[in-house]
Amino acid sequence: MATTTLGRRGRAVPVGGRRRPALRALLYLSPWLAGFSVFFAYPLIATVYFSFQRYDLFTLEPVGLLNYRYFLKDEAAWTAIRNTLWLVVVMVPARVLFGLGVAQLVTKLKAGVGFFRTVFYLPSLVPLVAGTLGFVYLLNPGTGPVPAILSAIGLPSPDWFGDPGWAKPGLTLLGLWSVGDLMVIFLAALLDVPKQLYEAAALDGAGPWQQFFHVTLPVIRPVLMFAAVTGVIQTLQYFTQAMVAARVASGSTDSAGSVFTPGYPAQSTLTFPEWLFHQGFRDFAMGYACVLALILFAVSMVFTLFLLRQFRGLAEEDA
Amino acid sequence: MRSSLLLAAAAGLAVLASAACTAGNETAPGVPSAGGTPNREPVTITMWHGFSADNELKAFDDALAGFRAKYPWITVKTTKAVQDDQIIQSVRGGNPPDVALSFTTDSVATFCKTGLFQDLAPYLSSSGIDTAVFPKVIADYTEYQGKRCVMPMLADTYGLYYNKKLMKGAQPPKTLSELADLAKKLTVRDKDGAIKVAGFNPSAQMYENVPIHTAPMTGAKWTNPDGTSAIGGDPAWKQLMTWQKDLVDWFGYDDLEKFRKTFGDEFSADNPFMKGRVAMAIDGEWRNAMIAADAPGLEYGTAPLPVADDKPQLYGGGFIAGTVIGIPRGAKHNAAAWELVKYLTTDTDALVTLSNAIRNVPSTLPALRSPKLDKDPNFQTFLDIFANPASTTLPAHINSAFNQQTLQEAQEAWESGRATDLDALLAGVDKKIDDKLKLTAGG
Numbered sequence: 001m002a003t004t005t006l007g008r009r010g011r012a013v014p015v016g017g018r019r020r021p022a023l024r025a026l027l028y029l030s031p032w033l034a035g036f037s038v039f040f041a042y043p044l045i046a047t048v049y050f051s052f053q054r055y056d057l058f059t060l061e062p063v064g065l066l067n068y069r070y071f072l073k074d075e076a077a078w079t080a081i082r083n084t085l086w087l088v089v090v091m092v093p094a095r096v097l098f099g100l101g102v103a104q105l106v107t108k109l110k111a112g113v114g115f116f117r118t119v120f121y122l123p124s125l126v127p128l129v130a131g132t133l134g135f136v137y138l139l140n141p142g143t144g145p146v147p148a149i150l151s152a153i154g155l156p157s158p159d160w161f162g163d164p165g166w167a168k169p170g171l172t173l174l175g176l177w178s179v180g181d182l183m184v185i186f187l188a189a190l191l192d193v194p195k196q197l198y199e200a201a202a203l204d205g206a207g208p209w210q211q212f213f214h215v216t217l218p219v220i221r222p223v224l225m226f227a228a229v230t231g232v233i234q235t236l237q238y239f240t241q242a243m244v245a246a247r248v249a250s251g252s253t254d255s256a257g258s259v260f261t262p263g264y265p266a267q268s269t270l271t272f273p274e275w276l277f278h279q280g281f282r283d284f285a286m287g288y289a290c291v292l293a294l295i296l297f298a299v300s301m302v303f304t305l306f307l308l309r310q311f312r313g314l315a316e317e318d319a
Numbered sequence: 320m321r322s323s324l325l326l327a328a329a330a331g332l333a334v335l336a337s338a339a340c341t342a343g344n345e346t347a348p349g350v351p352s353a354g355g356t357p358n359r360e361p362v363t364i365t366m367w368h369g370f371s372a373d374n375e376l377k378a379f380d381d382a383l384a385g386f387r388a389k390y391p392w393i394t395v396k397t398t399k400a401v402q403d404d405q406i407i408q409s410v411r412g413g414n415p416p417d418v419a420l421s422f423t424t425d426s427v428a429t430f431c432k433t434g435l436f437q438d439l440a441p442y443l444s445s446s447g448i449d450t451a452v453f454p455k456v457i458a459d460y461t462e463y464q465g466k467r468c469v470m471p472m473l474a475d476t477y478g479l480y481y482n483k484k485l486m487k488g489a490q491p492p493k494t495l496s497e498l499a500d501l502a503k504k505l506t507v508r509d510k511d512g513a514i515k516v517a518g519f520n521p522s523a524q525m526y527e528n529v530p531i532h533t534a535p536m537t538g539a540k541w542t543n544p545d546g547t548s549a550i551g552g553d554p555a556w557k558q559l560m561t562w563q564k565d566l567v568d569w570f571g572y573d574d575l576e577k578f579r580k581t582f583g584d585e586f587s588a589d590n591p592f593m594k595g596r597v598a599m600a601i602d603g604e605w606r607n608a609m610i611a612a613d614a615p616g617l618e619y620g621t622a623p624l625p626v627a628d629d630k631p632q633l634y635g636g637g638f639i640a641g642t643v644i645g646i647p648r649g650a651k652h653n654a655a656a657w658e659l660v661k662y663l664t665t666d667t668d669a670l671v672t673l674s675n676a677i678r679n680v681p682s683t684l685p686a687l688r689s690p691k692l693d694k695d696p697n698f699q700t701f702l703d704i705f706a707n708p709a710s711t712t713l714p715a716h717i718n719s720a721f722n723q724q725t726l727q728e729a730q731e732a733w734e735s736g737r738a739t740d741l742d743a744l745l746a747g748v749d750k751k752i753d754d755k756l757k758l759t760a761g762g
Contacts, residue, residue: 057411058433066758141577142579142581159580267728281404283718283755285758285759
């Protein structure tokens with residue numbers, strides 16, 4: 001005998017009949033729910049929990065807000081924040097502009113397009129560690145070929161990865177060298193801009209710059225925004241290049257008594273993820289590392305939401 | 320329906336949260352069975368170590384050959400080039416090796432405090448081993464708050480290497496003033512002023528010139544008995560850093576850095592001392608083996624580290640540390656693992672075999688006295704430093720690596736001229752170390 005209940009309009013509706021679609025939806029959603037729970041909700045909750053503990057991977061001790069209070073006076077953490085923001089503000093726009101510029105140049109080529117496309121893309125295939133090692137070697141003031149060439153023609157060369165004032169520009173240079181992945185995306189977007197728009201603009205008397213600003217940029221804006229958002233997120237997680245460059249440039253070794261501090265020289269390349277890693281897996285201050293992880297998560301969210309909001313605003317303007 | 324879904328989701332998250340809350344509360348390891356392997360049933364144990372150079376691997380294998388002959392029922396499977404991070408993660412993941420060897424003593428406090436390595440007291444007691452077999456200085460870096468969770472397996476001692484040809488007949492310096500004078504005298508520059516050969520590179524960034532190795536030159540202390548920093552309050556650090564800075568300034572910081580960046584890898588044949596690019600260098604006793612392998616024609620001598628002019632009583636001493644070995648929590652074959660640890664740390668022949676091959680200092684008194692130990696004059700210097708009562712070590716500290724990094728950064732800021740007030744700089748070091756102590760160790 002089927003159980004019935006009264007629906008909103010007084011019609012009899014089988015109970016199972018109303019629940020079934022919801023259960024089915026839940027069933028369909030369950031893979032995502034499982035993934036979300038295991039890979040997002042659980043780590044996030046655990047991170048919040050551990051941030052209130054003194055946790056060395058083996059023993060737990062509640063310490064209230066100690067880890068948060070320590071963050072406020074942790075000079076290295078604030079240096080890392082400043083460095084990371086410097087990279088976000090300088091390196092991300094530089095990479096986007098350079099990638100766009102190279103892509104634009106490639107679209108203008110009459111011959112050898114495939115060759116140049118490959119040449120500009122190749123560096124982004126080089127593993128991060130290998131590329132960084134190569135850069136530090138090439139720019140080494142003592143033995144590097146670049147300073148030697150500059151010196152031979154009477155030009156000075158900075159100590160790229162040894163001078164605190166030049167280390168971040170050195171990393172930015174490395175970021176520009178490996179801009180091929182962005183270049184390919186921009187190239188695809190530029191080739192997709194309808195030619196009729198350029199023709200119409202030209203008929204209206206628009207020059208190359210006006211065509212670029214009033215035709216190209218509006219059309220490729222979604223791609224630009226994608227590049228900016230992913231670039232900001234990647235840069236907030238900047239780790240490998242800074243770690244390898246500092247390690248190699250410092251001449252530090254793994255011998256007993258030789259302790260490597262990321263950020264060489266003078267913490268100028270210390271990024272927030274590096275400090276987080278160092279606290280968690282070198283100093284075993286896992287509770288404090290959780291505080292840093294939560295801050296990184298929150299800042300990434302804020303940046304992303306801000307950029308998406310800006311994008312939405314621009315899109316509405318266009319509409 | 321919506322409320323029941325929310326309820327279900329909340330319940331799920333609560334379960335996850337409770338799981339998260341228990342992640343770190345693992346059961347403490349029980350007291351392991353110890354006292355040998357009387358049943359002699361075949362067993363295979365795993366061992367992780369940090370050796371990676373060919374000569375080291377061969378020497379270690381030779382030492383293990385002695386173990387295999389003595390304990391044929393125990394098979395040892397080794398994994399090379401392992402670092403502390405990997406050991407810690409393996410224990411955390413519940414799949415550690417039976418025996419693990421660490422190249423640095425910086426993690427000893429962490430190993431012992433967290434129970435990451437098993438307490439060896441029951442093993443030592445059941446095997447009847449008296450730790451007096453180890454020189455006293457070793458106890459400081461192999462124990463933490465009276466708990467021994469690792470054993471010493473060979474020791475490292477630091478002294479001064481000098482190139483006889485570049486020294487032009489000069490005797491190795493005994494004081495910091497003599498070292499500075501000789502360093503200036505032996506330095507050769509190009510026409511453009513660039514350093515071609517340095518008498519001595521005083522930079523704290525130069526390979527083994529790290530503060531733990533140079534501290535014995537002025538008798539500088541790291542910590543107070545309560546674990547807080549003694550660096551700012553000990554004038555010996557100021558004395559050492561002032562001396563270093565004066566000599567760095569004589570070279571010119573930029574010139575010295577440019578010169579340093581032309582050096583090859585420290586542990587390769589391109590080492591600047593082995594290449595004759597520096598006349599004097601601070602280094603470990605193991606450099607003797609590397610010179611024999613990669614620069615056999617080098618005419619060199621060894622001496623204790625020069626000391627502060629007003630502290631002649633320190634001369635003859637140096638810095639001592641070494642390799643440590645233990646049984647991680649969760650090891651599957653404790654008894655067999657202990658046999659291997661015991662053998663590698665107390666068997667005189669094994670220690671002498673390893674010492675003769677890789678030129679590390681044996682870590683037991685019987686091995687130090689063994690007639691089989693090769694004692695050429697250059698190695699004898701380090702044996703003498705090891706035995707000297709003025710020699711010191713860095714006692715196990717929960718923030719050992721952090722403390723060293725903090726001082727190292729301060730030294731770099733000071734010698735480069737970025738920091739100009741040494742008192743304020745060292746006071747800042749104290750503050751950072753003491754704050755960190757509260758974060759990681761309580762108090």
